[in-house]
Amino acid sequence: MTHSAVDSYGMTAERAFADVWSRATLPAKGRRLLLLGLLVGQGFDEQVEVQLDAALRTGDLSESELREVVVFLTHYAGWTRGCRLNTQVEELIERVRRDRSDRGDPPG
Numbered sequence: 140m141t142h143s144a145v146d147s148y149g150m151t152a153e154r155a156f157a158d159v160w161s162r163a164t165l166p167a168k169g170r171r172l173l174l175l176g177l178l179v180g181q182g183f184d185e186q187v188e189v190q191l192d193a194a195l196r197t198g199d200l201s202e203s204e205l206r207e208v209v210v211f212l213t214h215y216a217g218w219t220r221g222c223r224l225n226t227q228v229e230e231l232i233e234r235v236r237r238d239r240s241d242r243g244d245p246p247g
Contacts, residue, residue: 171199175208179224180216187224191231202232 160170171194178187194200200208205228213221238244 167197168199172208176212176215179212179220182220184223184227188227188231191227192235195231195235205232 160167171190175187175190175194178190191205195202195205209221209225209228212224216224
């Protein structure tokens with residue numbers, strides 16, 4: 140595959156996801172929660188990390204809401220996946236707090 144073909148695919152995929160995420164009927168927070176539930180339920184840990192990070196950094200979900208997602212999904216996705224999700228959430232919260240502290244940003 141040539142470099143231009145990869146760029147073309149990336150642009151196409153980015154556009155498709157942008158279109159899905161910008162639809163007005165469902166707010167971003169709802170979309171983020173649905174996607175997290177799906178990814179956790181399927182055991183896609185790497186994608187979960189990306190979505191958790193995006194949710195916290197964009198403000199779609201707060202620290203306390205992410206922790207509540209852990210409680211909820213643990214009961215539906217199973218204890219093993221819930222424990223993994225809890226670790227991911229706590230590590231993310233610590234990392235984001237540290238990043239904000241290093242930049243002098245207010246906690247959030």
